[in-house]
Amino acid sequence: MNAISSESLTKIYSDFVNKKLSVTALSDFTLDVEQGKIFGLLGPNGAGKTTFIKILLGLVNTTSGRASILGTQLPNVKIRKRIGYLPENHRYPNYLTGHQVMKLFGGLSGMRRAEIASRSASLLKLVGMEQWSKMKVKKYSKGMMQRLGLAQALINNPDVLFLDEPTDGVDPIGRKEIRDVLKQLRAEGKTIFLNSHLLSEVELISDQVAILNKGKLLKVGTVDELTTTDANYEIGVATHPTEAFFHEAAATVLKFQLDKSTISADLTSTAELNRLIDLLRKHNIEITHIAKKRTTLEESFINLIKPVSDEKKPEVRQ
Numbered sequence: 001m002n003a004i005s006s007e008s009l010t011k012i013y014s015d016f017v018n019k020k021l022s023v024t025a026l027s028d029f030t031l032d033v034e035q036g037k038i039f040g041l042l043g044p045n046g047a048g049k050t051t052f053i054k055i056l057l058g059l060v061n062t063t064s065g066r067a068s069i070l071g072t073q074l075p076n077v078k079i080r081k082r083i084g085y086l087p088e089n090h091r092y093p094n095y096l097t098g099h100q101v102m103k104l105f106g107g108l109s110g111m112r113r114a115e116i117a118s119r120s121a122s123l124l125k126l127v128g129m130e131q132w133s134k135m136k137v138k139k140y141s142k143g144m145m146q147r148l149g150l151a152q153a154l155i156n157n158p159d160v161l162f163l164d165e166p167t168d169g170v171d172p173i174g175r176k177e178i179r180d181v182l183k184q185l186r187a188e189g190k191t192i193f194l195n196s197h198l199l200s201e202v203e204l205i206s207d208q209v210a211i212l213n214k215g216k217l218l219k220v221g222t223v224d225e226l227t228t229t230d231a232n233y234e235i236g237v238a239t240h241p242t243e244a245f246f247h248e249a250a251a252t253v254l255k256f257q258l259d260k261s262t263i264s265a266d267l268t269s270t271a272e273l274n275r276l277i278d279l280l281r282k283h284n285i286e287i288t289h290i291a292k293k294r295t296t297l298e299e300s301f302i303n304l305i306k307p308v309s310d311e312k313k314p315e316v317r318q
């Protein structure tokens with residue numbers, strides 16, 4: 001059973017006065033998220049990421065399509081007990097302390113007082129906020145607000161956690177701590193669905209990522225799948241290749257460059273890779289390592305988004 005499943009989901013925010021201002025925020029969006037994984041939804045501003053989360057939470061109605069959480073078809077109020085949510089740019093009443101925020105949300109989740117007290121204490125400790133729990137949130141820094149937000153999203157011990165820009169405004173050490181918390185939650189079997197602009201961040205923790213642009217799914221896969229280039233190899237050599245090697249390589253039309261002790265080869269198949277290795281060995285050139293070159297998630301994101309961005313502005317329904 002998938003933790004989250006959406007089938008041809010479309011959301012049009014209609015403007016009944018000026019139809020030209022209606023926006024297609026999601027278009028035929030189909031996605032499956034496995035249980036117990038960390039899933040990152042990436043996309044530029046206005047791509048439709050928050051809209052997707054809001055549909056799953058029942059905060060926004062769909063125009064067409066279907067979605068389910070843990071096998072329960074949406075909309076369904078009961079499934080909310082198994083969901084945690086950290087909204088983007090969340091705000092809490094200024095006069096509450098961190099602990100009181102936890103009490104408020106525990107109460108809203110229908111939890112008992114004793115349960116709220118013990119869970120609140122352990123969660124505030126988990127996110128490194130125990131010493132600030134009695135301070136009013138109006139005095140909190142941005143990073144402290146995010147940590148409290150994460151603790152609040154976990155108050156009801158949810159199975160599926162939605163985090164909209166969870167590390168927004170958090171410093172590098174804080175981000176690492178939040179990543180560790182998320183990994184710990186995954187180890188407990190929870191599913192974590194996060195929206196983020198911080199691609200290097202997502203790259204470090206996500207089991208799977210999807211790239212969304214202008215409401216359309218461009219790509220979905222593991223970070224490995226999205227960052228591996230088809231056939232670009234790096235071969236380390238201990239001895240400098242001889243003239244004879246270059247001569248023979250040129251004749252076999254293998255494309256590569258030598259930089260000090262590293263050969264960067266632009267090969268179109270593993271057969272070509274093997275030909276190059278055979279050639280190196282034939283000329284007694286010692287190989288120290290062979291690695292497939294990777295792009296960063298940011299590079300593949302930009303490569304995917306750019307051609308679409310060059311077309312025109314967000315899709316507007318006439």
Ligand SMILES: Nc1ncnc2c1ncn2[C@@H]1O[C@H](COP(=O)(O)OP(=O)(O)OP(=O)(O)O)[C@@H](O)[C@H]1O
Binds near residue numbers: 047052
């Ligand atoms: N309530 C609304 N009414 C009308 N249009 C909306 C509404 N909410 C969002 N939109 C539009 O839908 C599109 C998708 O917005 P959404 O907030 O889902 O994007 P996002 O990917 O979360 O962006 P960001 O990265 O900036 O948070 C945008 O063009 C936005 O202007």
Ligand SMILES: [Mg+2]
Binds near residue numbers: 050088
């Ligand atoms: Mg958003």
